[in-house]
Structures are given as structure tokens and as C-alpha cells.
Amino acid sequence: MLDLINEILLTLRTNKMRTALTGFAVSWGIFLLIVLLSVARGVVNKSQQFFSSQDSDVLQVNGGWTQMPYKGYKEWRQINLKNTDPEYLKAVTGNGLTDIKATIRNNSAVISTGRDYVNSGYQGVMPGNLDTEPHSKLTLGRDINPIDMKEMRRVVVLSRRNADNLLDPSRDPLGQLVTINGLTFTVVGIYESEWRNEVYIPYSVAVNMSTDKRVISQIRGRMTDISTLEQSREMETRVRGALARVHDFDPADESAVWIWNRFERYVNTLEAQTGLSIAVWILGILTLISGIVGVSNIMFVSVRERTHEIGIRRAIGARPFVILRQIILESVAITSIFGYIGILAGMGSAELLGHAFSGPESPIVNPRIDLSIALQVMVVLIIAGALAGLFPALKSLKIKPVEALRDE
Secondary structure, eight states: OHHHHHHHHHHHHHTHHHHHHHHHHHHHHHHHHHHHHHHHHHHHHHHHHHHHTSOTTEEEEEEEEOOSOBTTBOSSOEEOEETTHHHHHHHHHGGGEEEEEEEEEESSOOEEOSSOEEOOOEEEEOTTGGGGSTTEEEEEEOOOOHHHHHHTOOEEEEEHHHHHHHSOTTSOSTTOEEEETTEEEEEEEEEEESSOOOOEEEHHHHHHHOSSTTEESEEEEEEOSOOSHHHHHHHHHHHHHHHHHHHTOOTTOTTTEEEEEHHHHHHHHHHHHHHHHHHHHHHHHHHHHHHHHHHHHHHHHHHHHTHHHHHHHHHTTOOHHHHHHHHHHHHHHHHHHHHHHHHHHHHHHHHHHHHHTOSTTOSSOOOOOOHHHHHHHHHHHHHHHHHHHHHHHHHHHTSOHHHHHHOO
């Protein structure tokens, strides 16, 4: 075995420039593969972080506009959800849709203090609203509670950005007062969110402030016993069909009410992640092939240059397997050595990416490659190196000893 290793190293040292150029192609292919895998890992981690911060079993319903005529009604008719719809959906779906909550939205309201104002409007919500809001976390005070609803307390929960703009920074934000459409509200909670900036007040108070107390903006509920995409879509169809009966629109008209099925989005994202991983491996391996072709070419040249040597070895009794093994191992050695360099460079780049994209709004999260991925790449390298040397090795076995000895 030691003699075999020495022969392989001697061959590599004899053709330094050619080996280095071919090895660079292999290293570059592996480097790109590792970097692509790290970016894909970061994107997948970001997606998982997104869905871990929200409930994937939530079904959200908003009013819309019809696009189909139905029972004498023309298309482009606005469908507004009613305050009786939540109870109706609860009765129709049974235990299939639970924790049903209604929301009232006023987008034109002005929220002001003596310091500043915002015109983002407000939402009238039920208790536990922040539990189902994606990327929203209560960091100070409390959320809207049942007593606020029952006693119709004028309290408000603000986002951190709105609190910084509206409230006196020298005082505790809890207990400070803000004005909404001329009415005074007490701040009871502050929440953090990556992109939401809503102002929340009790649903019962928002009903009293509405011009049409029957109209609501949104219905949100949790789907139970949902484990497949088909089950979630069936629940979506049941909800749309139930609302179609009470609002007189075609159950097939998906524009009449807009339904956001978070479970479907979750499943679609998982499928996209799988497709992304497969695509990255395909792109990386295609890039690696260019380096492997170079290794195969150098082995063909090596076989040609060593025809006389191979002939002598065959003439003195070297078995074909010994010749085959040496050429394949030389190919594996070139691929593995330079591939390992590419792996180290790629993992180093993944670490740098992890430091560069470490903020909360970063498009990727923790793109670092673990040991299992590196081992998978090494397996690919060994197989690729063996294949690269196989054809030159088979060609060497076709050389007849007498002809090889005559070769000049």
C-alpha cells in the first residue's frame, strides 16, 4: 500500500502544473456547491423561522368582490362580512373551525398625542389577537382581555414604532393617553413586530365607533385535525360555501371572499424548500462535472504518457486489476485532495455569510454547513473521482504488452 501511495504522489509531482490547473477546477466546483448549499440552508432556516412565529392552522377570511353573476345579481358586487357570520361559521363547521374571532378595521382614523400623530387607523380585536398575528410579540404590558371587551374599556395596544413616535420617552409608556377619532384611550400594551404597525383596541369599543355596526372586516379561526393539504382545502371550501349561502354569491367564486389558508402556504413553502435543495444539488454537481472532466482528461494523458511503463508492468506479470486500481486511485486522490480544499474554502465562506447576514431582517438565517453536508459532498467527490479515472483505466487495460513496449 505504501508503494502505491508513493507512486501516486510521484505522478502528481511529475505533472505539477497540469495537476494544479485540473485541481483548481475541482476545488472551484466544490466551493460553488458548498456556497450554494449554504445559501439554500439559510433560506430554508429563514422560512422555518417565519412559520415558527405564526400558527400554520389559521384560516383568515376577508370580504371581496364577486366576479360571477348569481341569482340575478351582477358581477363586481362587494361582499361585506357581517357580525353574525362568526357564529354561523362556528355552527356550520362544528369543531372543524375553533377560536373564531372577528376584527373591525378603520383605515382612516387618526391616532394622536400632544407629541405627534399617525393616520394608520385602528383595528378592533378580540382577546388573544396577538397570539395569531405573525411576527408580533407582546413585550410590555398586556393584550386586550375579556374585561376590556365586557366593560368596553377605551384601552389601546401600540406597536413599538408607534409608541416611539407618539408617547413621551421620559415616562413609562403604559398608562399614557392617546386620542383616536376624538376619544381618549389608555395605553396598556406595547408589541414588537418586523413589519406590522397596527393599533389595536377592544372589538366591542370598535363596534360602537363604527357607522355600520353590522359590518366586520375579518374573521379568523383555527382549523383542527388538519394534517394534509387536501383537508385544509376542504375546510376552505366549506367556509366559502357557508358564506355563499348567507351572502348570495356563487360558491365557486373565489373573489367574493378572500381566504388566506396559512396551512396551504406552509405546505407550499415546504415543497419549494425541497425543490430548492434539489436544484442547488443539480447546479452544484453540474459545476463539479467541469472539474471532473478535467480530471478524466488528465488521466487519459497520463495513461498515454505511461504506455511504456504499463507495458513493462504487464510484461513482468502485473495483473490488470493492479493497473486499474492505481489509475482509479490516482484520479480519486486528485479529486479528493483539491475537493477537500474546496470544502474548507466553501465552509469558510458559509461562516462569513453567517456573520454578514446576522440581523433580524436578514434574508437568510444561519447558512453554516454542518458536518453531515460535508460528508455527503466528500462521498460525491470520491464517486466522481472514481468515475473520472474509470475510463482511462479501462483504456490502459486494452494496451497489449508487446505494443506498449514498442511505443516511443
